[in-house]
Amino acid sequence: MAQRILALELGGDRVRAAMAERSWNSFSLTGVYDKVRADDEADLSGALSRLVVEAGQPDIVISALPANLAVKRLLELPFKDARRLHQTVPFALEEHLPFPIDNGTVAFTRVGREGDHTLVMAAMVRKTDLQEHLSLLQKAGLDPKTVTLAPLALAAMFTRAKDGNGAKPMAHLVVEGDESSTSVVLVDLDGTPRALRSMPGGLMMSDGTVVSADAAAPILNSVRQTLLANGEETDQTEVIVAGAAAAYPGVRGLLSNSLAMAVRDGGAFDYSGIFEGTVPDTGKFSSCIAMLLGEMPTEPLALINFRQGEFMFRGRVRGDLSPFYTSGILVAALLAVLIVRFTLGVSANLHRLNQVNAEIAAVAGPELGESDPANAKTQLQMGIAKMNKRINLIGGNLTHSPLDTLVAVSRALPPRFPVQMADVQIDSQGLRVTGQADSFSTVDQAKRALDKSGFFGTIEVAHAKAGSDPSKVDFRMDANFKDAVPSNMRDDEE
Structure with a gap:
């Protein structure tokens, strides 16, 4: 003032x-x-x-x-x-x-x-x-x-x-x-x-x-x-x-x-x-x-x-402020004591943190090698996710293995059925197929055939339209396992 x-x-x-x-x-x-x-x-x-x-x-x-x-x-x-x-x-x-x-x-x-x-x-x-x-x-x-x-x-x-x-x-x-x-x-x-x-x-x-x-x-x-x-x-x-x-x-x-x-x-x-x-x-x-x-x-x-x-x-x-010099000195001394205590507390916490980091490095070292202990949990989680993906690819974590799913599809479709599958994806929810058929009725027949197999629950044709070849129909079909979330709900969540 x-x-x-x-x-x-x-x-x-x-x-x-x-x-x-x-x-x-x-x-x-x-x-x-x-x-x-x-x-x-x-x-x-x-x-x-x-x-x-x-x-x-x-x-x-x-x-x-x-x-x-x-x-x-x-x-x-x-x-x-x-x-x-x-x-x-x-x-x-x-x-x-x-x-x-x-x-x-x-x-x-x-x-x-x-x-x-x-x-x-x-x-x-x-x-x-x-x-x-x-x-x-x-x-x-x-x-x-x-x-x-x-x-x-x-x-x-x-x-x-x-x-x-x-x-x-x-x-x-x-x-x-x-x-x-x-x-x-x-x-x-x-x-x-x-x-x-x-x-x-x-x-x-x-x-x-x-x-x-x-x-x-x-x-x-x-x-x-x-x-x-x-x-x-x-x-x-x-x-x-x-x-x-x-x-x-x-x-x-x-x-x-x-x-x-x-x-x-x-x-x-x-x-x-x-x-x-x-x-x-x-x-x-x-x-x-x-x-x-x-x-x-x-x-x-x-x-x-x-x-x-x-x-x-x-x-x-x-x-x-001269009348308050004595009070100011006392307050400054108190603040100095508080700062010293805070510094000692921080020093003790840093020592404990170093010990915890050393223990984390000893546990995670064989798997991660030299890494930052602060990121060890994240790196382990990423490693576990990669391992799960690999297991999923061979069906290890799936209710229905990819092999069982392909066998079910093969049995459901008649021999020499006029459908060409360009991409097949199998996950824990079900089967997703993209490909070409000779007509829209063929796509509908394929849907009914998979439905009769009893292996799948909800089956939907996500899209079917004329392809670049006038004699072909491009389509995508989603077939969920019986105990899986329907594909339309899955798409909404995504």
Whole structure:
């Protein structure tokens, strides 16, 4: 049964979402949604409820926290063991913060390796912010399995998507945002995120127009600093605009003029290698679509998930069989025992069959020689039938022997009787004669003569007709023995 996966992005007064359906071997995007908070609504719970009514109840929910609520750092740790990473990352992240992390929730994901070292993108969000986010979703009856950061998923999606610009490898600088916030992610040539920044404010107004130069300056300076700080060459980096800003060419023009670089729309990538079927314009909803990659049936994207510790997801997912793993293991063990018993039973039966075949070969061998024991009975029956036929030919199994029958016929017919017998057949039922006579009356006389002999019971002339010689009559006569089935009944049975 297919699972419905809903990815949500909450920003300002708007909720954007994307829905996908997943089976064991397919992954398709079924729709994108955009809902705005009404004037009389205190928060986004009403917009969320309307979105769920339109899209349908999901089986799995993924949501994104606003990126400016989280502190992010790229950490390089000198080991690869997952358990040590979980123990070490919170303390390694705390070294980069001016405050303790006791009141926050830390999550991370591996983004690459350098020799024996592991690169992780670690992030921390305050527990109060995470609780407010979960409470808001709960009002709409939603319990997210994953709470993540959309810009990081977005950069990974562009790395996986097919690029129609050519085969030249490029680093990606992904600028994602709307009128309230802007995020920047830099991904190097190897697809490893090197920087993730989030800033309040956007490059566009609520009506889609570009902000003033003074309002845009801090954001544009941050984009330049991100490029310079990570040593990326501009000719090896392409700028991609995603999110709500992707829908407005003015934003792309502003970035292109400020950075003196070509800027691409995130919706121009080919996502056919990720999703089956048609994919709508993904620029505006690219962040939501990117989060869906975390639930792909094969090679899912590793997302940062803040549902850790006291915020651990404890709900049930329809179609998730993990609670039944223990029962499945027990059932598999029972099936294995049954298969072993069945195999042993088959082996014992085969051994007994081999013994029976050997005994059959010993009994039938002198008569049949080397033959298949499975066909010994059939071959013996065929041999017996052949022997019976031979005995019948000499009259051994007949009530009336062929010799006695011929003597009876000879005595019944007068000497020099004008009848020529071409074929005479004698079996257990009687006599069958075909031949020629000089007239139809002669055939009738022969019938009466055989009848008077007392040797036969029913006598019939099966046919009598003029032959090829006009002076002759071709005939066939059937004479049954007294205790035999009449010839007409015999013909019906045949």
